[in-house]
Amino acid sequence: MSSTEGFSDFFYSASDGLRLHARVYGEANSGRWPVVCLPGLTRNARDFHELALYLSMHAANPRKVVAFDYRGRGQSAYDPDVKNYNVGVEAGDILAGLMALGIEAAAFIGTSRGGLIIHVLGALQPAILKAIVFNDIGPVIEAVGLAHIQSYLERAPKPKTFTEAVDAQRSAHGQDFSALTDADWTRMAWALNRETDQGLLPDFDPKLIDTVAGLDLMQPLPDLWPQFDALGGIPLLTIRGANSRLLSTDTLQQMREHHSMMETMTVEGQGHAPFLETGDLPEAxxxxxxxxxxxxTTTD
Structure with a gap:
Protein backbone atom coordinates (compact mmCIF):
# COMPACT_ATOMS: atom_id res chain seq x y z
CA MET A 1 0.00 0.00 0.00
CA SER A 2 1.05 3.59 -0.58
CA SER A 3 -0.16 6.18 1.90
CA THR A 4 -1.68 9.59 1.21
CA GLU A 5 -3.91 11.96 3.17
CA GLY A 6 -6.15 9.88 5.41
CA PHE A 7 -6.04 6.66 3.42
CA SER A 8 -3.82 4.09 1.73
CA ASP A 9 -4.08 2.85 -1.85
CA PHE A 10 -4.59 -0.90 -2.15
CA PHE A 11 -4.17 -2.76 -5.44
CA TYR A 12 -5.17 -6.36 -6.04
CA SER A 13 -5.94 -8.76 -8.88
CA ALA A 14 -9.41 -9.84 -9.97
CA SER A 15 -10.02 -13.50 -10.78
CA ASP A 16 -9.26 -12.75 -14.45
CA GLY A 17 -6.04 -10.93 -13.57
CA LEU A 18 -7.28 -7.35 -14.03
CA ARG A 19 -5.56 -4.89 -11.66
CA LEU A 20 -8.10 -3.28 -9.35
CA HIS A 21 -7.91 -0.55 -6.73
CA ALA A 22 -9.44 0.39 -3.39
CA ARG A 23 -8.82 3.04 -0.78
CA VAL A 24 -8.36 1.94 2.82
CA TYR A 25 -9.09 4.45 5.59
CA GLY A 26 -8.29 3.83 9.25
CA GLU A 27 -6.23 0.78 8.40
CA ALA A 28 -5.20 0.27 12.02
CA ASN A 29 -8.76 0.46 13.37
CA SER A 30 -9.99 -2.89 14.66
CA GLY A 31 -12.51 -4.35 17.05
CA ARG A 32 -15.53 -2.99 15.17
CA TRP A 33 -17.17 -3.94 11.92
CA PRO A 34 -15.27 -2.50 8.97
CA VAL A 35 -17.27 -0.55 6.39
CA VAL A 36 -17.21 -1.24 2.65
CA CYS A 37 -18.27 1.57 0.31
CA LEU A 38 -19.52 0.82 -3.21
CA PRO A 39 -20.12 3.73 -5.63
CA GLY A 40 -22.50 4.31 -8.52
CA LEU A 41 -22.24 3.31 -12.17
CA THR A 42 -19.60 5.77 -13.39
CA ARG A 43 -18.34 6.90 -10.00
CA ASN A 44 -15.34 5.86 -7.94
CA ALA A 45 -13.88 5.66 -4.45
CA ARG A 46 -13.43 9.43 -4.23
CA ASP A 47 -17.21 9.81 -3.79
CA PHE A 48 -16.81 8.47 -0.25
CA HIS A 49 -13.72 10.41 0.80
CA GLU A 50 -15.35 12.76 3.33
CA LEU A 51 -17.69 10.08 4.73
CA ALA A 52 -14.83 7.60 4.98
CA LEU A 53 -12.71 10.12 6.87
CA TYR A 54 -15.62 10.79 9.22
CA LEU A 55 -16.23 7.10 9.97
CA SER A 56 -12.55 6.20 10.24
CA MET A 57 -11.77 9.12 12.56
CA HIS A 58 -14.98 9.03 14.62
CA ALA A 59 -14.22 10.00 18.20
CA ALA A 60 -16.30 7.26 19.80
CA ASN A 61 -16.22 4.37 17.31
CA PRO A 62 -13.57 4.72 14.58
CA ARG A 63 -13.82 2.07 11.86
CA LYS A 64 -11.72 0.74 9.04
CA VAL A 65 -13.34 1.88 5.77
CA VAL A 66 -12.66 0.43 2.32
CA ALA A 67 -13.90 2.30 -0.77
CA PHE A 68 -13.65 0.41 -4.06
CA ASP A 69 -13.02 1.45 -7.63
CA TYR A 70 -14.84 -1.01 -9.91
CA ARG A 71 -13.06 -2.21 -13.03
CA GLY A 72 -12.99 0.61 -15.55
CA ARG A 73 -13.30 3.34 -12.92
CA GLY A 74 -10.86 5.43 -10.95
CA GLN A 75 -7.49 3.74 -10.51
CA SER A 76 -8.72 0.29 -11.53
CA ALA A 77 -7.70 -0.97 -14.96
CA TYR A 78 -10.08 -0.75 -17.90
CA ASP A 79 -11.50 -4.06 -19.13
CA PRO A 80 -10.99 -4.79 -22.84
CA ASP A 81 -14.25 -6.76 -22.80
CA VAL A 82 -17.16 -4.37 -22.22
CA LYS A 83 -19.44 -7.30 -21.31
CA ASN A 84 -17.57 -7.60 -18.02
CA TYR A 85 -18.98 -4.26 -16.88
CA ASN A 86 -21.90 -5.88 -15.07
CA VAL A 87 -22.95 -6.23 -11.43
CA GLY A 88 -22.21 -9.97 -11.32
CA VAL A 89 -18.57 -9.56 -12.33
CA GLU A 90 -18.20 -6.48 -10.15
CA ALA A 91 -19.61 -8.35 -7.13
CA GLY A 92 -16.97 -11.02 -7.69
CA ASP A 93 -14.32 -8.31 -7.83
CA ILE A 94 -15.45 -6.96 -4.45
CA LEU A 95 -15.26 -10.42 -2.91
CA ALA A 96 -11.74 -10.85 -4.33
CA GLY A 97 -10.72 -7.50 -2.85
CA LEU A 98 -12.11 -8.32 0.58
CA MET A 99 -10.35 -11.68 0.54
CA ALA A 100 -7.08 -9.95 -0.34
CA LEU A 101 -7.63 -7.53 2.54
CA GLY A 102 -8.51 -10.32 4.96
CA ILE A 103 -12.03 -8.96 5.62
CA GLU A 104 -14.52 -11.77 6.27
CA ALA A 105 -17.55 -9.61 7.07
CA ALA A 106 -18.42 -5.92 7.08
CA ALA A 107 -21.12 -3.28 6.99
CA PHE A 108 -21.79 -2.19 3.40
CA ILE A 109 -22.77 1.19 1.99
CA GLY A 110 -23.98 1.09 -1.61
CA THR A 111 -24.87 4.08 -3.76
CA SER A 112 -27.05 3.26 -6.78
CA ARG A 113 -25.17 0.49 -8.64
CA GLY A 114 -23.34 -0.25 -5.40
CA GLY A 115 -26.68 -1.19 -3.85
CA LEU A 116 -27.43 -3.54 -6.74
CA ILE A 117 -24.06 -5.20 -6.14
CA ILE A 118 -25.00 -5.65 -2.48
CA HIS A 119 -28.15 -7.50 -3.61
CA VAL A 120 -25.88 -9.85 -5.57
CA LEU A 121 -23.46 -10.26 -2.66
CA GLY A 122 -26.42 -11.27 -0.50
CA ALA A 123 -27.10 -14.12 -2.92
CA LEU A 124 -23.45 -15.13 -3.34
CA GLN A 125 -22.13 -14.79 0.21
CA PRO A 126 -24.76 -13.54 2.68
CA ALA A 127 -22.58 -14.05 5.76
CA ILE A 128 -20.32 -11.22 4.60
CA LEU A 129 -23.11 -8.64 5.14
CA LYS A 130 -23.36 -7.41 8.74
CA ALA A 131 -25.37 -4.24 8.04
CA ILE A 132 -26.40 -2.37 4.90
CA VAL A 133 -26.91 1.25 3.90
CA PHE A 134 -28.66 1.70 0.55
CA ASN A 135 -28.16 5.16 -0.90
CA ASP A 136 -31.12 5.87 -3.19
CA ILE A 137 -31.47 2.34 -4.50
CA GLY A 138 -33.75 -0.61 -3.95
CA PRO A 139 -35.02 -3.74 -5.70
CA VAL A 140 -36.99 -1.70 -8.26
CA ILE A 141 -35.39 0.84 -10.60
CA GLU A 142 -37.74 3.37 -12.14
CA ALA A 143 -37.44 3.54 -15.92
CA VAL A 144 -37.76 7.34 -15.87
CA GLY A 145 -34.71 7.58 -13.62
CA LEU A 146 -32.67 5.22 -15.77
CA ALA A 147 -33.71 7.17 -18.87
CA HIS A 148 -32.44 10.36 -17.21
CA ILE A 149 -29.06 8.73 -16.53
CA GLN A 150 -28.99 7.31 -20.06
CA SER A 151 -29.71 10.71 -21.58
CA TYR A 152 -27.13 12.51 -19.45
CA LEU A 153 -24.33 10.05 -20.20
CA GLU A 154 -25.02 10.10 -23.94
CA ARG A 155 -25.05 13.91 -24.07
CA ALA A 156 -22.64 14.74 -21.27
CA PRO A 157 -20.68 17.95 -21.90
CA LYS A 158 -16.92 17.80 -22.33
CA PRO A 159 -15.53 20.55 -20.07
CA LYS A 160 -11.97 21.68 -20.69
CA THR A 161 -11.35 23.17 -17.25
CA PHE A 162 -12.30 22.31 -13.70
CA THR A 163 -14.49 25.42 -13.47
CA GLU A 164 -16.37 24.32 -16.57
CA ALA A 165 -16.79 20.86 -15.02
CA VAL A 166 -18.39 22.36 -11.90
CA ASP A 167 -20.71 24.51 -14.01
CA ALA A 168 -21.66 21.51 -16.17
CA GLN A 169 -22.65 19.43 -13.15
CA ARG A 170 -24.68 22.26 -11.67
CA SER A 171 -26.42 22.85 -15.00
CA ALA A 172 -27.28 19.17 -15.45
CA HIS A 173 -28.33 18.32 -11.90
CA GLY A 174 -29.08 21.62 -10.15
CA GLN A 175 -32.84 21.22 -10.35
CA ASP A 176 -32.69 17.97 -8.38
CA PHE A 177 -30.03 19.18 -5.93
CA SER A 178 -31.16 22.60 -4.74
CA ALA A 179 -29.68 21.94 -1.28
CA LEU A 180 -26.07 21.70 -2.48
CA THR A 181 -23.52 24.43 -1.79
CA ASP A 182 -20.70 25.61 -4.03
CA ALA A 183 -18.35 23.38 -2.05
CA ASP A 184 -20.59 20.37 -2.69
CA TRP A 185 -20.59 20.97 -6.46
CA THR A 186 -16.82 21.37 -6.39
CA ARG A 187 -16.38 18.03 -4.61
CA MET A 188 -18.71 16.37 -7.11
CA ALA A 189 -16.66 17.61 -10.06
CA TRP A 190 -13.43 16.62 -8.33
CA ALA A 191 -14.70 13.11 -7.68
CA LEU A 192 -15.99 12.56 -11.21
CA ASN A 193 -13.08 13.88 -13.28
CA ARG A 194 -9.33 13.46 -13.63
CA GLU A 195 -6.65 15.61 -15.20
CA THR A 196 -4.75 14.04 -18.12
CA ASP A 197 -2.36 15.08 -20.87
CA GLN A 198 -5.47 15.42 -23.04
CA GLY A 199 -7.12 17.72 -20.52
CA LEU A 200 -9.94 17.06 -18.08
CA LEU A 201 -11.69 13.69 -18.60
CA PRO A 202 -14.40 11.71 -16.77
CA ASP A 203 -12.65 9.13 -14.59
CA PHE A 204 -14.21 6.03 -16.16
CA ASP A 205 -13.94 3.90 -19.27
CA PRO A 206 -16.05 5.56 -22.02
CA LYS A 207 -17.27 2.08 -22.98
CA LEU A 208 -19.40 2.11 -19.81
CA ILE A 209 -21.78 4.43 -21.65
CA ASP A 210 -22.43 1.65 -24.17
CA THR A 211 -23.72 -0.64 -21.40
CA VAL A 212 -26.40 1.92 -20.52
CA ALA A 213 -27.13 3.16 -24.03
CA GLY A 214 -28.02 -0.38 -25.11
CA LEU A 215 -30.83 -0.79 -22.56
CA ASP A 216 -34.34 -0.98 -24.02
CA LEU A 217 -36.40 1.07 -21.59
CA MET A 218 -39.60 0.23 -23.47
CA GLN A 219 -39.37 -3.22 -21.91
CA PRO A 220 -40.18 -3.82 -18.22
CA LEU A 221 -37.09 -3.66 -16.05
CA PRO A 222 -36.37 -6.78 -13.96
CA ASP A 223 -36.73 -6.33 -10.21
CA LEU A 224 -34.68 -7.79 -7.38
CA TRP A 225 -37.39 -8.59 -4.83
CA PRO A 226 -36.19 -12.18 -4.21
CA GLN A 227 -32.66 -10.90 -3.56
CA PHE A 228 -33.99 -8.09 -1.38
CA ASP A 229 -36.11 -10.49 0.65
CA ALA A 230 -33.00 -12.58 1.31
CA LEU A 231 -31.58 -9.54 3.15
CA GLY A 232 -34.48 -9.57 5.61
CA GLY A 233 -32.41 -10.54 8.64
CA ILE A 234 -29.75 -7.88 8.10
CA PRO A 235 -30.02 -4.38 9.65
CA LEU A 236 -30.79 -1.97 6.82
CA LEU A 237 -30.92 1.80 6.42
CA THR A 238 -32.28 3.14 3.13
CA ILE A 239 -31.58 6.77 2.28
CA ARG A 240 -33.68 8.39 -0.45
CA GLY A 241 -33.27 11.74 -2.10
CA ALA A 242 -36.57 13.60 -1.94
CA ASN A 243 -36.18 14.46 -5.64
CA SER A 244 -35.04 11.00 -6.70
CA ARG A 245 -36.24 9.68 -10.04
CA LEU A 246 -34.71 6.25 -9.54
CA LEU A 247 -36.12 5.13 -6.18
CA SER A 248 -39.84 5.89 -5.87
CA THR A 249 -41.78 6.49 -2.67
CA ASP A 250 -43.96 3.49 -3.57
CA THR A 251 -40.93 1.21 -3.77
CA LEU A 252 -39.62 2.61 -0.49
CA GLN A 253 -42.94 1.78 1.19
CA GLN A 254 -42.90 -1.74 -0.23
CA MET A 255 -39.36 -2.17 1.05
CA ARG A 256 -40.60 -1.29 4.55
CA GLU A 257 -43.31 -3.94 4.23
CA HIS A 258 -40.80 -6.57 3.09
CA HIS A 259 -38.07 -5.74 5.61
CA SER A 260 -39.23 -5.26 9.20
CA MET A 261 -35.78 -4.09 10.36
CA MET A 262 -35.38 -1.36 7.74
CA GLU A 263 -34.86 2.25 8.79
CA THR A 264 -35.34 5.10 6.31
CA MET A 265 -34.19 8.67 5.77
CA THR A 266 -35.36 11.17 3.17
CA VAL A 267 -32.91 13.91 2.18
CA GLU A 268 -34.65 17.14 1.19
CA GLY A 269 -33.26 19.16 -1.69
CA GLN A 270 -31.34 16.25 -3.17
CA GLY A 271 -32.06 13.74 -5.94
CA HIS A 272 -30.22 10.67 -7.17
CA ALA A 273 -28.13 10.06 -5.26
CA PRO A 274 -27.76 12.07 -2.04
CA PHE A 275 -24.27 13.24 -1.08
CA LEU A 276 -23.57 11.14 2.00
CA GLU A 277 -21.10 13.66 3.44
CA THR A 278 -23.70 16.45 3.66
CA GLY A 279 -25.87 17.62 6.53
CA ASP A 280 -26.43 15.13 9.33
CA LEU A 281 -25.97 12.07 7.10
CA PRO A 282 -22.47 11.11 8.33
CA GLU A 283 -23.52 11.01 11.98
CA ALA A 284 -26.82 9.31 11.11
CA THR A 297 -23.18 -8.39 19.43
CA THR A 298 -25.95 -8.77 22.01
CA THR A 299 -27.71 -11.50 20.01
CA ASP A 300 -24.56 -13.44 19.05
Whole structure:
Protein backbone atom coordinates (compact mmCIF):
# COMPACT_ATOMS: atom_id res chain seq x y z
CA MET A 1 0.00 0.00 0.00
CA SER A 2 1.05 3.59 -0.58
CA SER A 3 -0.16 6.18 1.90
CA THR A 4 -1.68 9.59 1.21
CA GLU A 5 -3.91 11.96 3.17
CA GLY A 6 -6.15 9.88 5.41
CA PHE A 7 -6.04 6.66 3.42
CA SER A 8 -3.82 4.09 1.73
CA ASP A 9 -4.08 2.85 -1.85
CA PHE A 10 -4.59 -0.90 -2.15
CA PHE A 11 -4.17 -2.76 -5.44
CA TYR A 12 -5.17 -6.36 -6.04
CA SER A 13 -5.94 -8.76 -8.88
CA ALA A 14 -9.41 -9.84 -9.97
CA SER A 15 -10.02 -13.50 -10.78
CA ASP A 16 -9.26 -12.75 -14.45
CA GLY A 17 -6.04 -10.93 -13.57
CA LEU A 18 -7.28 -7.35 -14.03
CA ARG A 19 -5.56 -4.89 -11.66
CA LEU A 20 -8.10 -3.28 -9.35
CA HIS A 21 -7.91 -0.55 -6.73
CA ALA A 22 -9.44 0.39 -3.39
CA ARG A 23 -8.82 3.04 -0.78
CA VAL A 24 -8.36 1.94 2.82
CA TYR A 25 -9.09 4.45 5.59
CA GLY A 26 -8.29 3.83 9.25
CA GLU A 27 -6.23 0.78 8.40
CA ALA A 28 -5.20 0.27 12.02
CA ASN A 29 -8.76 0.46 13.37
CA SER A 30 -9.99 -2.89 14.66
CA GLY A 31 -12.51 -4.35 17.05
CA ARG A 32 -15.53 -2.99 15.17
CA TRP A 33 -17.17 -3.94 11.92
CA PRO A 34 -15.27 -2.50 8.97
CA VAL A 35 -17.27 -0.55 6.39
CA VAL A 36 -17.21 -1.24 2.65
CA CYS A 37 -18.27 1.57 0.31
CA LEU A 38 -19.52 0.82 -3.21
CA PRO A 39 -20.12 3.73 -5.63
CA GLY A 40 -22.50 4.31 -8.52
CA LEU A 41 -22.24 3.31 -12.17
CA THR A 42 -19.60 5.77 -13.39
CA ARG A 43 -18.34 6.90 -10.00
CA ASN A 44 -15.34 5.86 -7.94
CA ALA A 45 -13.88 5.66 -4.45
CA ARG A 46 -13.43 9.43 -4.23
CA ASP A 47 -17.21 9.81 -3.79
CA PHE A 48 -16.81 8.47 -0.25
CA HIS A 49 -13.72 10.41 0.80
CA GLU A 50 -15.35 12.76 3.33
CA LEU A 51 -17.69 10.08 4.73
CA ALA A 52 -14.83 7.60 4.98
CA LEU A 53 -12.71 10.12 6.87
CA TYR A 54 -15.62 10.79 9.22
CA LEU A 55 -16.23 7.10 9.97
CA SER A 56 -12.55 6.20 10.24
CA MET A 57 -11.77 9.12 12.56
CA HIS A 58 -14.98 9.03 14.62
CA ALA A 59 -14.22 10.00 18.20
CA ALA A 60 -16.30 7.26 19.80
CA ASN A 61 -16.22 4.37 17.31
CA PRO A 62 -13.57 4.72 14.58
CA ARG A 63 -13.82 2.07 11.86
CA LYS A 64 -11.72 0.74 9.04
CA VAL A 65 -13.34 1.88 5.77
CA VAL A 66 -12.66 0.43 2.32
CA ALA A 67 -13.90 2.30 -0.77
CA PHE A 68 -13.65 0.41 -4.06
CA ASP A 69 -13.02 1.45 -7.63
CA TYR A 70 -14.84 -1.01 -9.91
CA ARG A 71 -13.06 -2.21 -13.03
CA GLY A 72 -12.99 0.61 -15.55
CA ARG A 73 -13.30 3.34 -12.92
CA GLY A 74 -10.86 5.43 -10.95
CA GLN A 75 -7.49 3.74 -10.51
CA SER A 76 -8.72 0.29 -11.53
CA ALA A 77 -7.70 -0.97 -14.96
CA TYR A 78 -10.08 -0.75 -17.90
CA ASP A 79 -11.50 -4.06 -19.13
CA PRO A 80 -10.99 -4.79 -22.84
CA ASP A 81 -14.25 -6.76 -22.80
CA VAL A 82 -17.16 -4.37 -22.22
CA LYS A 83 -19.44 -7.30 -21.31
CA ASN A 84 -17.57 -7.60 -18.02
CA TYR A 85 -18.98 -4.26 -16.88
CA ASN A 86 -21.90 -5.88 -15.07
CA VAL A 87 -22.95 -6.23 -11.43
CA GLY A 88 -22.21 -9.97 -11.32
CA VAL A 89 -18.57 -9.56 -12.33
CA GLU A 90 -18.20 -6.48 -10.15
CA ALA A 91 -19.61 -8.35 -7.13
CA GLY A 92 -16.97 -11.02 -7.69
CA ASP A 93 -14.32 -8.31 -7.83
CA ILE A 94 -15.45 -6.96 -4.45
CA LEU A 95 -15.26 -10.42 -2.91
CA ALA A 96 -11.74 -10.85 -4.33
CA GLY A 97 -10.72 -7.50 -2.85
CA LEU A 98 -12.11 -8.32 0.58
CA MET A 99 -10.35 -11.68 0.54
CA ALA A 100 -7.08 -9.95 -0.34
CA LEU A 101 -7.63 -7.53 2.54
CA GLY A 102 -8.51 -10.32 4.96
CA ILE A 103 -12.03 -8.96 5.62
CA GLU A 104 -14.52 -11.77 6.27
CA ALA A 105 -17.55 -9.61 7.07
CA ALA A 106 -18.42 -5.92 7.08
CA ALA A 107 -21.12 -3.28 6.99
CA PHE A 108 -21.79 -2.19 3.40
CA ILE A 109 -22.77 1.19 1.99
CA GLY A 110 -23.98 1.09 -1.61
CA THR A 111 -24.87 4.08 -3.76
CA SER A 112 -27.05 3.26 -6.78
CA ARG A 113 -25.17 0.49 -8.64
CA GLY A 114 -23.34 -0.25 -5.40
CA GLY A 115 -26.68 -1.19 -3.85
CA LEU A 116 -27.43 -3.54 -6.74
CA ILE A 117 -24.06 -5.20 -6.14
CA ILE A 118 -25.00 -5.65 -2.48
CA HIS A 119 -28.15 -7.50 -3.61
CA VAL A 120 -25.88 -9.85 -5.57
CA LEU A 121 -23.46 -10.26 -2.66
CA GLY A 122 -26.42 -11.27 -0.50
CA ALA A 123 -27.10 -14.12 -2.92
CA LEU A 124 -23.45 -15.13 -3.34
CA GLN A 125 -22.13 -14.79 0.21
CA PRO A 126 -24.76 -13.54 2.68
CA ALA A 127 -22.58 -14.05 5.76
CA ILE A 128 -20.32 -11.22 4.60
CA LEU A 129 -23.11 -8.64 5.14
CA LYS A 130 -23.36 -7.41 8.74
CA ALA A 131 -25.37 -4.24 8.04
CA ILE A 132 -26.40 -2.37 4.90
CA VAL A 133 -26.91 1.25 3.90
CA PHE A 134 -28.66 1.70 0.55
CA ASN A 135 -28.16 5.16 -0.90
CA ASP A 136 -31.12 5.87 -3.19
CA ILE A 137 -31.47 2.34 -4.50
CA GLY A 138 -33.75 -0.61 -3.95
CA PRO A 139 -35.02 -3.74 -5.70
CA VAL A 140 -36.99 -1.70 -8.26
CA ILE A 141 -35.39 0.84 -10.60
CA GLU A 142 -37.74 3.37 -12.14
CA ALA A 143 -37.44 3.54 -15.92
CA VAL A 144 -37.76 7.34 -15.87
CA GLY A 145 -34.71 7.58 -13.62
CA LEU A 146 -32.67 5.22 -15.77
CA ALA A 147 -33.71 7.17 -18.87
CA HIS A 148 -32.44 10.36 -17.21
CA ILE A 149 -29.06 8.73 -16.53
CA GLN A 150 -28.99 7.31 -20.06
CA SER A 151 -29.71 10.71 -21.58
CA TYR A 152 -27.13 12.51 -19.45
CA LEU A 153 -24.33 10.05 -20.20
CA GLU A 154 -25.02 10.10 -23.94
CA ARG A 155 -25.05 13.91 -24.07
CA ALA A 156 -22.64 14.74 -21.27
CA PRO A 157 -20.68 17.95 -21.90
CA LYS A 158 -16.92 17.80 -22.33
CA PRO A 159 -15.53 20.55 -20.07
CA LYS A 160 -11.97 21.68 -20.69
CA THR A 161 -11.35 23.17 -17.25
CA PHE A 162 -12.30 22.31 -13.70
CA THR A 163 -14.49 25.42 -13.47
CA GLU A 164 -16.37 24.32 -16.57
CA ALA A 165 -16.79 20.86 -15.02
CA VAL A 166 -18.39 22.36 -11.90
CA ASP A 167 -20.71 24.51 -14.01
CA ALA A 168 -21.66 21.51 -16.17
CA GLN A 169 -22.65 19.43 -13.15
CA ARG A 170 -24.68 22.26 -11.67
CA SER A 171 -26.42 22.85 -15.00
CA ALA A 172 -27.28 19.17 -15.45
CA HIS A 173 -28.33 18.32 -11.90
CA GLY A 174 -29.08 21.62 -10.15
CA GLN A 175 -32.84 21.22 -10.35
CA ASP A 176 -32.69 17.97 -8.38
CA PHE A 177 -30.03 19.18 -5.93
CA SER A 178 -31.16 22.60 -4.74
CA ALA A 179 -29.68 21.94 -1.28
CA LEU A 180 -26.07 21.70 -2.48
CA THR A 181 -23.52 24.43 -1.79
CA ASP A 182 -20.70 25.61 -4.03
CA ALA A 183 -18.35 23.38 -2.05
CA ASP A 184 -20.59 20.37 -2.69
CA TRP A 185 -20.59 20.97 -6.46
CA THR A 186 -16.82 21.37 -6.39
CA ARG A 187 -16.38 18.03 -4.61
CA MET A 188 -18.71 16.37 -7.11
CA ALA A 189 -16.66 17.61 -10.06
CA TRP A 190 -13.43 16.62 -8.33
CA ALA A 191 -14.70 13.11 -7.68
CA LEU A 192 -15.99 12.56 -11.21
CA ASN A 193 -13.08 13.88 -13.28
CA ARG A 194 -9.33 13.46 -13.63
CA GLU A 195 -6.65 15.61 -15.20
CA THR A 196 -4.75 14.04 -18.12
CA ASP A 197 -2.36 15.08 -20.87
CA GLN A 198 -5.47 15.42 -23.04
CA GLY A 199 -7.12 17.72 -20.52
CA LEU A 200 -9.94 17.06 -18.08
CA LEU A 201 -11.69 13.69 -18.60
CA PRO A 202 -14.40 11.71 -16.77
CA ASP A 203 -12.65 9.13 -14.59
CA PHE A 204 -14.21 6.03 -16.16
CA ASP A 205 -13.94 3.90 -19.27
CA PRO A 206 -16.05 5.56 -22.02
CA LYS A 207 -17.27 2.08 -22.98
CA LEU A 208 -19.40 2.11 -19.81
CA ILE A 209 -21.78 4.43 -21.65
CA ASP A 210 -22.43 1.65 -24.17
CA THR A 211 -23.72 -0.64 -21.40
CA VAL A 212 -26.40 1.92 -20.52
CA ALA A 213 -27.13 3.16 -24.03
CA GLY A 214 -28.02 -0.38 -25.11
CA LEU A 215 -30.83 -0.79 -22.56
CA ASP A 216 -34.34 -0.98 -24.02
CA LEU A 217 -36.40 1.07 -21.59
CA MET A 218 -39.60 0.23 -23.47
CA GLN A 219 -39.37 -3.22 -21.91
CA PRO A 220 -40.18 -3.82 -18.22
CA LEU A 221 -37.09 -3.66 -16.05
CA PRO A 222 -36.37 -6.78 -13.96
CA ASP A 223 -36.73 -6.33 -10.21
CA LEU A 224 -34.68 -7.79 -7.38
CA TRP A 225 -37.39 -8.59 -4.83
CA PRO A 226 -36.19 -12.18 -4.21
CA GLN A 227 -32.66 -10.90 -3.56
CA PHE A 228 -33.99 -8.09 -1.38
CA ASP A 229 -36.11 -10.49 0.65
CA ALA A 230 -33.00 -12.58 1.31
CA LEU A 231 -31.58 -9.54 3.15
CA GLY A 232 -34.48 -9.57 5.61
CA GLY A 233 -32.41 -10.54 8.64
CA ILE A 234 -29.75 -7.88 8.10
CA PRO A 235 -30.02 -4.38 9.65
CA LEU A 236 -30.79 -1.97 6.82
CA LEU A 237 -30.92 1.80 6.42
CA THR A 238 -32.28 3.14 3.13
CA ILE A 239 -31.58 6.77 2.28
CA ARG A 240 -33.68 8.39 -0.45
CA GLY A 241 -33.27 11.74 -2.10
CA ALA A 242 -36.57 13.60 -1.94
CA ASN A 243 -36.18 14.46 -5.64
CA SER A 244 -35.04 11.00 -6.70
CA ARG A 245 -36.24 9.68 -10.04
CA LEU A 246 -34.71 6.25 -9.54
CA LEU A 247 -36.12 5.13 -6.18
CA SER A 248 -39.84 5.89 -5.87
CA THR A 249 -41.78 6.49 -2.67
CA ASP A 250 -43.96 3.49 -3.57
CA THR A 251 -40.93 1.21 -3.77
CA LEU A 252 -39.62 2.61 -0.49
CA GLN A 253 -42.94 1.78 1.19
CA GLN A 254 -42.90 -1.74 -0.23
CA MET A 255 -39.36 -2.17 1.05
CA ARG A 256 -40.60 -1.29 4.55
CA GLU A 257 -43.31 -3.94 4.23
CA HIS A 258 -40.80 -6.57 3.09
CA HIS A 259 -38.07 -5.74 5.61
CA SER A 260 -39.23 -5.26 9.20
CA MET A 261 -35.78 -4.09 10.36
CA MET A 262 -35.38 -1.36 7.74
CA GLU A 263 -34.86 2.25 8.79
CA THR A 264 -35.34 5.10 6.31
CA MET A 265 -34.19 8.67 5.77
CA THR A 266 -35.36 11.17 3.17
CA VAL A 267 -32.91 13.91 2.18
CA GLU A 268 -34.65 17.14 1.19
CA GLY A 269 -33.26 19.16 -1.69
CA GLN A 270 -31.34 16.25 -3.17
CA GLY A 271 -32.06 13.74 -5.94
CA HIS A 272 -30.22 10.67 -7.17
CA ALA A 273 -28.13 10.06 -5.26
CA PRO A 274 -27.76 12.07 -2.04
CA PHE A 275 -24.27 13.24 -1.08
CA LEU A 276 -23.57 11.14 2.00
CA GLU A 277 -21.10 13.66 3.44
CA THR A 278 -23.70 16.45 3.66
CA GLY A 279 -25.87 17.62 6.53
CA ASP A 280 -26.43 15.13 9.33
CA LEU A 281 -25.97 12.07 7.10
CA PRO A 282 -22.47 11.11 8.33
CA GLU A 283 -23.52 11.01 11.98
CA ALA A 284 -26.82 9.31 11.11
CA UNK A 285 -24.91 6.58 9.27
CA UNK A 286 -22.41 6.23 12.13
CA UNK A 287 -25.26 5.97 14.63
CA UNK A 288 -27.03 3.34 12.53
CA UNK A 289 -23.87 1.25 12.25
CA UNK A 290 -23.17 1.50 15.98
CA UNK A 291 -26.72 0.45 16.83
CA UNK A 292 -26.68 -2.45 14.37
CA UNK A 293 -23.37 -3.71 15.74
CA UNK A 294 -24.51 -3.38 19.33
CA UNK A 295 -27.67 -5.36 18.63
CA UNK A 296 -25.71 -7.94 16.66
CA THR A 297 -23.18 -8.39 19.43
CA THR A 298 -25.95 -8.77 22.01
CA THR A 299 -27.71 -11.50 20.01
CA ASP A 300 -24.56 -13.44 19.05
Missing amino acids: IATFLDGAEQRG
